[in-house]
Amino acid sequence: MTTPEAPLSGRVAYVTGAARGQGRSHCVRLARAGADIVAIDACGPVAAHNGYEPSTPEELAETVRLVEGEGRKILAKEIDVRDLEGQQRLVADAQEQFGRLDIAVANAGVLNWGRLWEISAEQWQQVLDVNLTGVWNTMKAVVPAMIEAGNGGSIINVSSAAGIKAVPGCGHYCASKFGVVGLTNSLAIELGEYGIRVNSVHPYGTDTPMGNDLSMYGMFQEHPTYVYSFSPGALPTESLADPGLISDIVLWLASDASSLVTAAQIPADKGYLKI
Numbered sequence: 001m002t003t004p005e006a007p008l009s010g011r012v013a014y015v016t017g018a019a020r021g022q023g024r025s026h027c028v029r030l031a032r033a034g035a036d037i038v039a040i041d042a043c044g045p046v047a048a049h050n051g052y053e054p055s056t057p058e059e060l061a062e063t064v065r066l067v068e069g070e071g072r073k074i075l076a077k078e079i080d081v082r083d084l085e086g087q088q089r090l091v092a093d094a095q096e097q098f099g100r101l102d103i104a105v106a107n108a109g110v111l112n113w114g115r116l117w118e119i120s121a122e123q124w125q126q127v128l129d130v131n132l133t134g135v136w137n138t139m140k141a142v143v144p145a146m147i148e149a150g151n152g153g154s155i156i157n158v159s160s161a162a163g164i165k166a167v168p169g170c171g172h173y174c175a176s177k178f179g180v181v182g183l184t185n186s187l188a189i190e191l192g193e194y195g196i197r198v199n200s201v202h203p204y205g206t207d208t209p210m211g212n213d214l215s216m217y218g219m220f221q222e223h224p225t226y227v228y229s230f231s232p233g234a235l236p237t238e239s240l241a242d243p244g245l246i247s248d249i250v251l252w253l254a255s256d257a258s259s260l261v262t263a264a265q266i267p268a269d270k271g272y273l274k275i
């Protein structure tokens with residue numbers, strides 16, 4: 001039975017990109033709310049043009065330790081979101097171990113920089129493959145299990161402020177994150193009859209290895225006017241948000257507190273999108 005302290009008690013959540021950053025924060029927060037966790041991460045290099053370090057197996061092991069520290073179970077595996085069959089196999093294992101699947105957070109993503117006509121076909125394709133096809137792979141893996149469990153549920157796809165407002169210098173990333181919105185809203189309508197809600201979350205600068213990627217500043221140096229597309233937002237807070245603040249929104253969307261909300265784009269942006 002769920003309680004105000006454990007609104008996800010008895011439920012099971014699948015989280016991608018779980019080794020660090022926002023994904024780890026979501027795992028721990030959902031576990032603290034009572035959910036058992038199924039977690040994946042590539043734990044290694046995923047896109048050749050990234051200007052920041054890849055995650056490691058040790059980081060995924062730390063997520064496992066933190067979730068267990070919350071008193072919950074976790075099934076974690078090194079799987080790339082581009083590996084559809086790998087995700088399907090893990091969901092099957094999770095069904096066997098936990099008997100149900102209620103929540104999915106498609107969080108894994110990559111960001112790198114370059115003007116649209118100057119990036120290589122490889123740079124374009126890798127970002128689209130991870131950020132958009134990777135989310136579709138996750139949906140294809142989890143939805144049949146969620147329908148079969150018959151308990152309704154909540155799917156949360158992590159897009160970006162750049163999935164609502166296009167910015168210069170990372171058009172391939174914007175295209176992938178706009179794509180996540182279309183996928184989210186079509187799926188929300190298709191899954192309505194099963195009581196499964198589907199929403200997207202749109203963070204702005206967040207304090208993670210991706211959010212601290214310094215290669216963005218090289219782009220601003222070469223094209224100073226681009227900086228006008230990245231206002232600091234309306235609130236007098238730290239420029240990079242703590243990942244836990246995004247987890248607050250993910251937890252709300254995962255819980256029954258948001259039971260009327262589906263096919264929605266929830267900003268986590270301090271008003272940036274309106275400025």
Ligand SMILES: NC(=O)c1ccc[n+]([C@@H]2O[C@H](COP(=O)([O-])OP(=O)(O)OC[C@H]3O[C@@H](n4cnc5c(N)ncnc54)[C@H](O)[C@@H]3O)[C@@H](O)[C@H]2O)c1
Pocket residue numbers: 016017018019020021022023040041042043044046054055079080081082107108109110111130134158159160161202203204205206207208209210211212
């Ligand atoms: N940090 C920001 O400022 C920011 C802003 C808006 C949106 N986002 C989005 O938030 C999400 C989480 O990013 P973060 O800030 O925690 O970044 P991060 O780089 O710190 O963490 C991302 C995690 O996803 C994993 N991952 C990446 N590609 C993968 C793949 N192909 N398969 C499996 N795992 C993979 C990485 O290994 C890493 O552990 C991403 O979708 C990102 O686009 C981030």
